[in-house]
Amino acid sequence: xxxxxxxxxxxxxxxxxxxxxxxxxxxxxxxxxxxREAYMxxxxxxxxxxxxxxxxxxxxxxxxxxxxxxxxxxxQPDYGHLLNRMEVEDGGKVSLGRLIxxxxxxxxxxxxxxxxxxxxxxxxxxxxxxxxxQPALEIxxxxxxxxxxxxxxxxxxxxxxxxxxxxxxxxxVDKVDLSHLGMAFYKNNKLVNTGVGAAALGxxxxxxxxxxxxxxxxxxxxxxxxxxLSGALSAAVQAEAGDVFTARMAxxxxxxxTFTD
Amino acid sequence: MxxxxxxxxxxxxxxxxxxKREVPRITDEYPDLSxxxxxxxxxxxxxxxxGQGYRxxxxxxxxTSHAKKKQMNIDKPIYGYIFDYMVTDAxxxxVNELIxxxxxxxxxxxxxxxxEGPDVTTEDVLASTEYVVPAxxxxxxxxxxxxxxxxxxxxxxxxxxxxxxxSVMRKPDEMELDLVGVTLSINGExxxxxxxxxxxxxxxxxxxxxxxxxxxxxxxxxxxQIILTGGITGAQLLxxxxxxxxxxxxxxxVEFKVEQ
Numbered sequence: 001x002x003x004x005x006x007x008x009x010x011x012x013x014x015x016x017x018x019x020x021x022x023x024x025x026x027x028x029x030x031x032x033x034x035x036r037e038a039y040m041x042x043x044x045x046x047x048x049x050x051x052x053x054x055x056x057x058x059x060x061x062x063x064x065x066x067x068x069x070x071x072x073x074x075x076q077p078d079y080g081h082l083l084n085r086m087e088v089e090d091g092g093k094v095s096l097g098r099l100i101x102x103x104x105x106x107x108x109x110x111x112x113x114x115x116x117x118x119x120x121x122x123x124x125x126x127x128x129x130x131x132x133x134q135p136a137l138e139i140x141x142x143x144x145x146x147x148x149x150x151x152x153x154x155x156x157x158x159x160x161x162x163x164x165x166x167x168x169x170x171x172x173v174d175k176v177d178l179s180h181l182g183m184a185f186y187k188n189n190k191l192v193n194t195g196v197g198a199a200a201l202g203x204x205x206x207x208x209x210x211x212x213x214x215x216x217x218x219x220x221x222x223x224x225x226x227x228x229l230s231g232a233l234s235a236a237v238q239a240e241a242g243d244v245f246t247a248r249m250a251x252x253x254x255x256x257x258t259f260t261d
Numbered sequence: 262m263x264x265x266x267x268x269x270x271x272x273x274x275x276x277x278x279x280x281k282r283e284v285p286r287i288t289d290e291y292p293d294l295s296x297x298x299x300x301x302x303x304x305x306x307x308x309x310x311x312g313q314g315y316r317x318x319x320x321x322x323x324x325t326s327h328a329k330k331k332q333m334n335i336d337k338p339i340y341g342y343i344f345d346y347m348v349t350d351a352x353x354x355x356v357n358e359l360i361x362x363x364x365x366x367x368x369x370x371x372x373x374x375x376x377e378g379p380d381v382t383t384e385d386v387l388a389s390t391e392y393v394v395p396a397x398x399x400x401x402x403x404x405x406x407x408x409x410x411x412x413x414x415x416x417x418x419x420x421x422x423x424x425x426x427x428s429v430m431r432k433p434d435e436m437e438l439d440l441v442g443v444t445l446s447i448n449g450e451x452x453x454x455x456x457x458x459x460x461x462x463x464x465x466x467x468x469x470x471x472x473x474x475x476x477x478x479x480x481x482x483x484x485x486q487i488i489l490t491g492g493i494t495g496a497q498l499l500x501x502x503x504x505x506x507x508x509x510x511x512x513x514x515v516e517f518k519v520e521q
Contacts, residue, residue, distance in 0.1 A: 177442075179442075179444065181510060182437075182443070182458075183456055184439060184456050184458035193327075194455045194456035194457075194459045194493075195454065195455065196443060196444060196456055196510075198444045198454050199454055202451060249440065250441065
């Protein structure tokens with residue numbers, strides 16, 4: 001894949017996002033796009049958004065659960081970039097007009113206070129480099145029609161990132177057992193599912209260590225100050241107008257968001 | 262259902278348990294078996310066990326989580342009873358005593374006061390709870406292929422079989438009882454997980470529902486009883502040689518090995 005093709009795929013996805021209008025999977029006509037090429041498309045889109053004034057505030061890790069990996073037939077997670085304009089305040093409203101086919105998932109967010117440079121970062125080093133954790137909701141959205149994604153499609157599409165909400169209280173990692181931190185997820189005050197930290201690659205710090213090591217392949221590292229969404233603790237739930245989503249997490253509080261037309 | 266048939270059916274299920282033999286469903290022969298009749302069979306079964314000298318140590322709720330309801334295709338919680346012979350202190354499950362055991366991770370409540378329905382609330386339960394403890398419950402339906410309808414499993418004492426309790430006890434106000442994260446691993450592989458809200462939104466709701474269900478039979482929950490509130494995780498089938506390990510946030514670990 002040459003630079004022109006990378007730019008062309010990046011354009012297609014950027015326009016889809018801008019117009020909130022989904023496109024066919026890239027892999028439908030180009031089944032030979034590699035995972036690395038898919039990341040190059042993502043990085044190109046992010047580079048151009050940054051040139052246009054956006055700033056990178058962190059990363060998100062996707063496909064951290066066995067169930068999601070099985071669904072896509074893959075054996076590893078993926079990642080995407082969080083930009084400043086994706087953040088929604090806790091309890092805030094999100095207009096569905098900005099999104100295509102959003103789903104919501106509950107995750108533990110990490111705020112780093114040290115850089116994490118691959119390729120041999122361990123989960124213990126992740127914990128030592130973490131200023132605090134807090135509960136987060138990730139609103140995932142796909143620019144690909146009907147979520148008909150293969151791994152390469154979602155990676156090229158910034159790992160299906162949409163928006164994110166940070167809530168609760170910042171808590172130091174030494175106050176909790178991250179792998180056993182329980183989560184209950186509610187839609188319109190009705191419990192829809194539960195989860196626990198271990199759902200994300202056996203533990204959220206494992207997921208972040210994976211990310212730090214993956215980024216090394218692209219000459220990128222996790223920087224102090226970044227927010228990392230460490231992976232869904234339960235299945236994503238589709239959002240419709242009027243829906244209120246709340247995640248409650250043991251020891252670190254709750255976070256919520258409302259969808260409007 | 263005649264009382265003779267009720268008695269005969271209870272004996273049939275006790276024999277199946279004693280002889281480790283899976284049997285056809287009751288509803289194959291009595292398709293109209295009602296929930297009330299099923300509880301009458303269960304009561305007969307309990308009385309037979311008590312007559313044999315076994316002691317009742319508590320009760321259990323079953324089918325309280327969305328995962329379990331879906332797994333068994335039954336949408337209403339049920340209850341059954343736990344006897345002394347089911348509580349296993351050595352960390353070994355003897356599989357040759359059982360038919361096709363499955364395991365699930367739960368939170369158990371030990372009551373400090375009696376709880377009598379019909380209007381018991383979650384708050385009443387928390388105020389009447391001495392301790393909460395972690396438990397691995399082994400269920401073992403006496404029915405072929407672990408397949409049953411709601412009346413079948415009620416008659417079969419809610420598939421009660423064995424229980425392993427953990428050694429950590431907590432006062433209910435020491436933790437957010439509906440946000441207890443749990444992982445269940447077998448042979449080192451993570452098999453299932455969840456948080457305790459999976460049990461009817463809060464495990465104390467399960468105890469309240471039990472007290473209220475019992476009140477219809479003129480019964481109550483008594484101080485000192487242990488109540489298993491229902492699986493937080495789905496039930497996982499066990500095999501000889503398995504090493505089962507579950508961990509609860511704030512409530513420690515329970516482990517056992519499956520031997521002959």
